[in-house]
Amino acid sequence: MLKTLIKKQFTEAFRSYFFDAKKNQMRSKGSVIAFFAFFIILMVGMLGGLFTALALTLCPSLAEADMGWLYFLILGGLAILFGAFGSVFNTFSGLYLSKDNDLLLSLPIPVKTIITARLANVYLMGTMYSAIVLIPTLVVYWITAGLTVPRVICGILFFLIATMIVLILSCLLGWVVARISLKLKNKGFITVLLALVFIGLYYFFYFKASGLIRDLIANAVVYGEKVKGAANILYFYGRIGEGSFGAALGFLAVTALILFLVCLVISRSFFKIAASSGVTAKVRYVERKAKSKTAFQALLGKEFKKFVSSPNYMLNCGLGILLFPAAAVGLILKGSEISGVFDMLLPNFPGIAAVLVCVVLCALTSMIDMAAPSVSLEGKNLWIPQSLPVEGKTVLKAKGSVQLILTAVPMLLAAVCAAAVLKNTFIVRILMVLMPLSYTVFAAAFNTFLSVKMANFSWTNEIFPIKQSGAVTIAIFANWGFTLVIGGLYFLVGIKLGAPLYLALWTVLISAADVFLIHWLGTKGGTLFNNL
Amino acid sequence: MLNIEHLTKTYGGRKAVDDLSLHIRPGEVFGFIGHNGAGKSTTLKSVAGILQFDEGKITINGHDLASDPLSCKKDLAYIPDNPDMYDFMSGIKYLNFIADVFAIPADVRQERIRKYADIFELTDDLGQAISAYSHGMKQKLALISAWIHDPKLIVMDEPFVGLDPKASHLLKEMMREHCDAGGAIFFSTHVLDVAEKLCDKIAIIKQGRLIKVGTMEEVKGDDSLEEVFLELEEE
Numbered sequence: 226m227l228k229t230l231i232k233k234q235f236t237e238a239f240r241s242y243f244f245d246a247k248k249n250q251m252r253s254k255g256s257v258i259a260f261f262a263f264f265i266i267l268m269v270g271m272l273g274g275l276f277t278a279l280a281l282t283l284c285p286s287l288a289e290a291d292m293g294w295l296y297f298l299i300l301g302g303l304a305i306l307f308g309a310f311g312s313v314f315n316t317f318s319g320l321y322l323s324k325d326n327d328l329l330l331s332l333p334i335p336v337k338t339i340i341t342a343r344l345a346n347v348y349l350m351g352t353m354y355s356a357i358v359l360i361p362t363l364v365v366y367w368i369t370a371g372l373t374v375p376r377v378i379c380g381i382l383f384f385l386i387a388t389m390i391v392l393i394l395s396c397l398l399g400w401v402v403a404r405i406s407l408k409l410k411n412k413g414f415i416t417v418l419l420a421l422v423f424i425g426l427y428y429f430f431y432f433k434a435s436g437l438i439r440d441l442i443a444n445a446v447v448y449g450e451k452v453k454g455a456a457n458i459l460y461f462y463g464r465i466g467e468g469s470f471g472a473a474l475g476f477l478a479v480t481a482l483i484l485f486l487v488c489l490v491i492s493r494s495f496f497k498i499a500a501s502s503g504v505t506a507k508v509r510y511v512e513r514k515a516k517s518k519t520a521f522q523a524l525l526g527k528e529f530k531k532f533v534s535s536p537n538y539m540l541n542c543g544l545g546i547l548l549f550p551a552a553a554v555g556l557i558l559k560g561s562e563i564s565g566v567f568d569m570l571l572p573n574f575p576g577i578a579a580v581l582v583c584v585v586l587c588a589l590t591s592m593i594d595m596a597a598p599s600v601s602l603e604g605k606n607l608w609i610p611q612s613l614p615v616e617g618k619t620v621l622k623a624k625g626s627v628q629l630i631l632t633a634v635p636m637l638l639a640a641v642c643a644a645a646v647l648k649n650t651f652i653v654r655i656l657m658v659l660m661p662l663s664y665t666v667f668a669a670a671f672n673t674f675l676s677v678k679m680a681n682f683s684w685t686n687e688i689f690p691i692k693q694s695g696a697v698t699i700a701i702f703a704n705w706g707f708t709l710v711i712g713g714l715y716f717l718v719g720i721k722l723g724a725p726l727y728l729a730l731w732t733v734l735i736s737a738a739d740v741f742l743i744h745w746l747g748t749k750g751g752t753l754f755n756n757l
Numbered sequence: 758m759l760n761i762e763h764l765t766k767t768y769g770g771r772k773a774v775d776d777l778s779l780h781i782r783p784g785e786v787f788g789f790i791g792h793n794g795a796g797k798s799t800t801l802k803s804v805a806g807i808l809q810f811d812e813g814k815i816t817i818n819g820h821d822l823a824s825d826p827l828s829c830k831k832d833l834a835y836i837p838d839n840p841d842m843y844d845f846m847s848g849i850k851y852l853n854f855i856a857d858v859f860a861i862p863a864d865v866r867q868e869r870i871r872k873y874a875d876i877f878e879l880t881d882d883l884g885q886a887i888s889a890y891s892h893g894m895k896q897k898l899a900l901i902s903a904w905i906h907d908p909k910l911i912v913m914d915e916p917f918v919g920l921d922p923k924a925s926h927l928l929k930e931m932m933r934e935h936c937d938a939g940g941a942i943f944f945s946t947h948v949l950d951v952a953e954k955l956c957d958k959i960a961i962i963k964q965g966r967l968i969k970v971g972t973m974e975e976v977k978g979d980d981s982l983e984e985v986f987l988e989l990e991e992e
Contacts, residue, residue, distance in 0.1 A: 508847075510884035512871070515853060515863040523857035527843065534845035605841035611807040613858045614830035755826070756809050 226334060230342030235349070237685060244683075267702065268357055276300075276358045280365035288370045294463030295448070300362040301387050301462065308355030308391035309398070316347050316399030318537055320491070321498050323686045330496065340492045344392065347399075351391035359384050366466060375468035382473040383465045389480045396487050403498045417536050421547075520615050524623035531602065532595055532627060538602070541691050545592030549635030552589060553642040556582070560646030568648075576724025577715075579653050582643045583728060584712040586636060586661040591704030596628040596672035597697045600680040600754065601690035607682060611755060618751030625673035625746065632665045649724075656728035663735040667707075670742035672700045677750050680757055758783045758910050758941040759804065764813035766799050773799040774810070775965040781943055781958070783909075784936050788956035789945040790986060796965040797945040798838060801914050804943065805835035818909050831859070834903035838914040838945075840895050844888040848879065848898050851887060852905060859906035866905060873901040876927055892919040900928060904935075911935065913944040917951060929955055953982040961989055968992075 236243075242260045245252050252260070280300060287296040320343050329339050363380045370376070464472040518526065532538055556563075567578040600621075603610065610620045640661045644654040679696040681689075691697065711731060719727035759781040766774040774796040781787045791797050802808035804815055806826045814821065820828040842851055849870070856866040874880040877897040887895065896919045903911055911932075917925050932942050932955065946952050952959060953973065959982070960970040968989055969976050977985045 508884040509881050510849060512867070515856075515867045515870075517860070517863045517866075518857040520858045520860070523854050527846070527854055530850070531843070531845055605839075606843055608802075608805075608807050608835070608837050609842065612805045612830065612833075612835040613855070614827045615858055616827065755806075 227338050227341055230329075230334070230338060231345045234342050234346040237689070267698075268353070273357050273361055276303075277361035277365065279303075280361045284365045284369045288366065293366065293370060293467040294460060296366065296463070297362070297383065297466030298459055298463035300358060301383065301466065304355040304358035304362065304387050305390050305394065307358050308351040308388065309394040316395045317402040318686055318688045319343060319347055319350075320396075320399055320495070321403050325685050336495055337488075337492045340488065340495055344396065344488065344491075347395055348388065348392045351395050352388045355388055355391050356384075359387055363466070373468060375470065376466075379465050379468045379470060379473045382477060386462075386465065386473070386476050386480050389484055393480070393484050393487050396491055400487075400491055400494070403494075417539050421544075520613075521619055521623060524610070524615065524620060525626055528599065528623050528627045531599075532631075535687065535691075537688055537691050538595065538598075542595035542598065542697075543593060543631060545589055546631055546635055548589045548592065549586075549632075549639045552586070553635075553639040556639065556642045556646050560643065561648075564647045574720055574724075576649060576653055576728075577720075578647050579643075579649050579657050580715050580719065580724050580727060581712070582647065583640075583657055583660050583731075584708060584715070586639055586643070587664045587711060588705070588708040589639075590632055590636060590661070590665050590668045591701065591708055593628060593632050593668070594672050594697060594700045594704075595631070596625050596669055597676050597700035598690040598694055599624040599627070599673070600676040600757070601682060601684070601694055601696065602687060604682055604684065604687075604690075607757060611757075616751055617754035618747045621673050621677060621746050621750050621754055624676065625669045628672060629666060629669040632669065633662060636661055636665050652725050653728065656725065656732060660728050660732045660735065663732055663739060666739045667735050667742065668704055670739060670746060671703070672696075673746055674742055674750065675700050675703075677746075677754050677757075682757075758785075758818055759943060760814075760816045761800070761804065762814045764800065764803060764810055764815065766796075766803060766808065766810045772965045774803070774962075777813070777962070777965070777967050779960055779967070779970065781910075781941050783939050783941050785941050785957045786932055786936050786955055787941065787943045788952040788959045789943065789962065790947070790949065790952055790959065790982075791945075791962035792990060795962045797962060798914050799965075800962070801835070801912050801943070801945060802837075804912050805833065806830055807835070832909040834906065834908040834911045836896075836899045836903050836911075836913045836916055838918065840899035842887050842895060842898065844886065847884055847886055848890070848894075849883040851898065852883070852902055855902045856905055861906055869905050869907075870901065873904050876931070877901065877924055893921060893924065896920055897924060900931075904931065909940055911940065911942045911944075913942070915946060916944055917946060917948055925951075949981075949983045949986060953977070961986060963990065 242264075243252055243257055245256075280296075283296050283299065287293060320340075323343070326339075330336070363384065367376060367380065461469075461472040462476060465476055532543065563582075564578050567574075567581075571577050610617075637658070640658045644657040647654075647657070649657070675696040679694065679699070681694055681696075684690055715727060722730070759779070761777060761779040764774050764777040765772065777796070777800060779787075789797050789800070799808065803810045804817070804822070806822055806829060814823070815829075816822065817829040818832045820832070822829045843854075846854065852870050853866070856870075861869075870883075871880070874883055877900065879894060879897050879901065882890070882894060887898065890898065896916070900916070903913075916928060920928060929951070932944075936942055936957075956973055958970070958972055959976045961968050961976070969985070973982070976982070980988075
């Protein structure tokens, strides 16, 4: 039974890799290999490379000082943070909000079996994220300190323990969110608020990281002794990676016990939470004067309502919105300093700061992608827009407009601040607003294009279209790619052209792409939506 | 009101609907019966404009569905067999959404919402999120959303499923009133007793092909509809 459920979970999680929903048939072996290769390159190549660099920075000095345990403590902690951060947002929905919960609970399957299958999926997600840190950590250590049998065995146990801790944290946080969601009415916003606090702390430490690492390497012995004295448990945790069997077995036993207790708590409350429709008090309808809207306004309102009603949707696709006001404040406070630094370092390249700020603003836009999963999110409601007297292009326009409105307004604020603060000619200042704004239109249209081209309605949990769909993955990485091209080409050819001409060229090019994409959405895109 | 000419729809080589032709006039309650997988839902979805068909022509109130789908949809309301609606909206928000799309003036929609919500005893629950609705309440909401824009043709797939006896009775009355006022209704059902009592015309579909169509008397003669249906199924 458990095997069947786990197989079902994993089939669902990786369905898009094996099954082409559009053609309603299995993918060819070549396509499956290509999809997995792409995924591995993304995870290992890009993120793994980042953590390999960090491991290479820390390992030699700490291993040489016989403080390998501190190296494992730091990177193991980072892996746990990364794993929990990566999977916490879908733990709640994966455990409690899956659409097949009712079906499974109605079948003669023990609740603990359902929970175990669900947790296997959570474990897989957490492990995928933490492995990006853990694998480089272990490999770099084995190469630097030398490969021995105890180090390899304990290294594997270190991996296992760290991923189990990730599972414990994910489950606990998911359970807390579930308890909150039972008590509160505006649970969507509360969940987002909690997540924002968590993310705020994460980035606070992230931005402090380079300073902390420098300080740590310089004072490794002092800090090491303090940890040993005051937090012995952390010392033993780090010792696992060094090859201490005692620490490994002790930690494994304690972690397994805690995991067992957490699973017990979750399985006991699972039925109550999963089967609950919340305690929201019955709202007795009071008639109010109705207001008419146009069809487009109605569709736009519906898209906004969908966005704000789902914490997963807001967190995964809209978090980048907050970065624009932060960038605006940063530019107001530090803009003249940034400009001064560039003028001093690169006196022959006037306007370089303007180009780079534009590139950064475009990169921030890349982190907002609510249009990309929007068509897939119609799910079983697709019959509604398709049977109503609205054109497919109007539906797509509403979906793209949500992203455009939510991006363009804060983008405009940040771009105007940048243009006002950085010393440039009037033309460059205008282009500093126009170029990023044209990019926001491009990102919204491009993500809507992906949404309709790669629509997938065969999901049982909305986290799949929001987080794991092809449209979202391509939207994020393609937008990063576009930004890299804009930034990279400046250093290759843009410097010769000068900032005004370079920004003007990109404004024209992106605007042309906007026109092309909007035209496509209004013609072929609309037809494609009608025929989904 | 509704003309279906030689409709054919194929799924992966299998003909779900095969050369089907039907004509529904204003004032007719037209029942559509057949076993599971016979092609009823495929036909209804094709009429509603949410399924592309391979061959044939559908016209609604004189408008060709293929070339002028918006004009057709303006005259039409469709209710699927399982009315999944926007869970994140309240009932009243959903009704206003539908009314906005059909450009129903505020005062007219308010009056209609009041009328139909009262009929189905759903008024008190209109402020609730649809996610909190039972299957029957969702079905009632879907019915109100269909009637709210006073369509000429109403297409329904198994409309009585999930409704309590009182609501079923009220729906039958509403269907009759709608057709008496010049509208038309095309619906599928497995409840043959209801079809027999309610329909002016009936069509029986088997393996995608129409095997019998006509007025109730023409189809069943002196037998019951159930007897005729079972006999035709066995042939």
